[in-house]
Amino acid sequence: MELDVRGEICPYPMMKAVEAMKKLEGSDSVVVITDHAPCLETIPPQAGRFGYICEIEETGSPEWKISLIPKGENQE
Amino acid sequence: MTTQVNNIGGTPVNPPTILRTHNLAAISVLIGSLALAVYMSGVDPVLAPLWLLGIMAGFTLQRSRFCFASAFRDLFLFGNSKILKGILVGLSISTIGFAINMYGMVPFPNFGVLPSEANILPFGISTIFAGIIFGFGMVISGGCVSGSLYRMAEGYISSWVSIGGVLIGLGLISQSWNWWWTNFISNEEKIWIPSKLDLGYGGAVVVTLSLLFIVFLFLVWWESRVGLSMPDMKRKEEPNDTFNEKLGSIWNTIFVRGWSPIVGGGILGGIVVLMYLSHMPWGVTGELTRWSNNIMTFMNMAPPDALGLSELGGCAGRADESGFFSHTFAVTVGILPGSFIAALFSREFKLRFPQNRKRYIQALGGGVIMGYGAGLAIGCTVGAFFSAVPSLSLSGWLFAASLACGSFIGVQAIKRIS
Numbered sequence: 003m004e005l006d007v008r009g010e011i012c013p014y015p016m017m018k019a020v021e022a023m024k025k026l027e028g029s030d031s032v033v034v035i036t037d038h039a040p041c042l043e044t045i046p047p048q049a050g051r052f053g054y055i056c057e058i059e060e061t062g063s064p065e066w067k068i069s070l071i072p073k074g075e076n077q078e
Numbered sequence: 079m080t081t082q083v084n085n086i087g088g089t090p091v092n093p094p095t096i097l098r099t100h101n102l103a104a105i106s107v108l109i110g111s112l113a114l115a116v117y118m119s120g121v122d123p124v125l126a127p128l129w130l131l132g133i134m135a136g137f138t139l140q141r142s143r144f145c146f147a148s149a150f151r152d153l154f155l156f157g158n159s160k161i162l163k164g165i166l167v168g169l170s171i172s173t174i175g176f177a178i179n180m181y182g183m184v185p186f187p188n189f190g191v192l193p194s195e196a197n198i199l200p201f202g203i204s205t206i207f208a209g210i211i212f213g214f215g216m217v218i219s220g221g222c223v224s225g226s227l228y229r230m231a232e233g234y235i236s237s238w239v240s241i242g243g244v245l246i247g248l249g250l251i252s253q254s255w256n257w258w259w260t261n262f263i264s265n266e267e268k269i270w271i272p273s274k275l276d277l278g279y280g281g282a283v284v285v286t287l288s289l290l291f292i293v294f295l296f297l298v299w300w301e302s303r304v305g306l307s308m309p310d311m312k313r314k315e316e317p318n319d320t321f322n323e324k325l326g327s328i329w330n331t332i333f334v335r336g337w338s339p340i341v342g343g344g345i346l347g348g349i350v351v352l353m354y355l356s357h358m359p360w361g362v363t364g365e366l367t368r369w370s371n372n373i374m375t376f377m378n379m380a381p382p383d384a385l386g387l388s389e390l391g392g393c394a395g396r397a398d399e400s401g402f403f404s405h406t407f408a409v410t411v412g413i414l415p416g417s418f419i420a421a422l423f424s425r426e427f428k429l430r431f432p433q434n435r436k437r438y439i440q441a442l443g444g445g446v447i448m449g450y451g452a453g454l455a456i457g458c459t460v461g462a463f464f465s466a467v468p469s470l471s472l473s474g475w476l477f478a479a480s481l482a483c484g485s486f487i488g489v490q491a492i493k494r495i496s
Binding site: 008009010011012013016017020037038039040042043044046047048050051063064 | 100143145148151152155156158160220221229234236304305306307308336339424425426427428430431432433434437492493
């Protein structure tokens with residue numbers, strides 16, 4: 003599942019990521035696309051609460067792809 | 079819009095040309111700001127250090143993503159207290175610095191004289207009401223006054239709208255200030271901790287530091303209850319062998335990667351002490367009040383003369399400073415170039431327009447409410463809190479507690495605004 007939250011500022015990107023992880027319950031990964039740097043601090047700590055791990059990739063300036071991957075699932 | 083997605087195998091994310099333009103722009107703004115500092119020192123010698131400290135504050139705010147609004151909000155929203163801990167570190171440093179400075183001015187605190195320029199503000203109903211609406215407004219708009227100022231320079235359009243709202247809110251309080259003064263503020267005491275119970279400076283510092291430590295323990299407990307922890311994340315290995323690579327790594331640590339809020343809070347604590355040593359503690363509401371009053375005067379809606387303001391310290395008491403380059407201008411507007419330079423070096427500058435139209439209304443409405451609260455409290459999260467607690471004013475604590483209540487209400491509201 004992909005969440006494009008470019009243009010959104012705190013707390014919405016984190017709220018939407020949490021909402022998505024809650025809904026998916028580990029059945030799918032969540033990819034958050036954001037241009038708001040504070041998300042890099044606020045989203046990762048939420049991952050563990052829902053059984054997800056977190057990877058961040060810088061994809062532009064400023065743009066990041068935060069991948070939330072269910073624990074145990076094969077990482078590429 | 080195309081973006082460069084490939085960051086594997088050492089392909090740089092930012093083409094060198096973008097890098098070069100951003101760095102050149104940052105250096106030009108820096109040179110311009112320094113030139114202005116030279117000019118200002120001709121107008122008034124104290125302006126230049128205040129301006130440079132304002133720039134450093136803006137730089138630090140951007141680098142550590144220091145946001146008072148999220149500090150309070152995230153505690154309730156997701157149990158995250160990282161920035162609040164940064165604030166505690168900053169307050170511990172500034173409390174000691176301020177006490178030494180105030181001791182130099184007023185060695186005997188129980189004689190009934192308050193140190194000049196300290197942010198010792200009225201303690202009462204007005205403080206509580208102002209804190210609650212400010213806390214509510216900052217959560218709705220997505221940033222407090224200082225937060226919106228530094229985000230303006232990062233290119234967030236919604237922050238420009240928020241500051242517009244703050245100016246309107248400050249206008250409304252200027253128009254209704256005398257009612258508040260007559261009914262409430264004139265009866266409220268300014269409680270300066272060193273002058274109470276024979277505490278003196280030593281006692282007041284111990285009381286303040288102990289309270290900060292109790293809050294810290296509370297935060298640790300709160301976080302353990304929610305179960306949050308920053309996961310270990312793979313970070314790209316940076317080459318760090320040759321001289322150039324080592325320099326590059328230092329550069330990245332300072333200018334590219336974000337700082338921890340603990341580092342940011344500590345530096346901001348040091349900056350407010352230096353501001354107070356130069357002339358006055360940090361505050362941004364006074365300058366914005368000045369703008370708001372000037373705009374209203376221009377529109378033939380000049381507010382009535384504010385009763386009692388001259389006997390109050392804090393931000394709004396400085397709103398009658400004259401001249402364009404005032405002391406409040408230096409410490410407020412300085413945030414903009416500071417944050418802009420930081421955002422350019424870290425390539426985080428971008429004009430961002432909210433996709434969701436509702437955000438504009440939130441920014442404006444939250445800004446108006448926040449502006450009214452800042453005017454009533456005679457300061458925002460900076461002036462009535464971050465500079466008031468180290469001034470050993472009890473009002474800083476009451477304002478902070480009220481901010482927390484207001485943020486809690488605000489969080490319940492934004493959960494319902496998707």
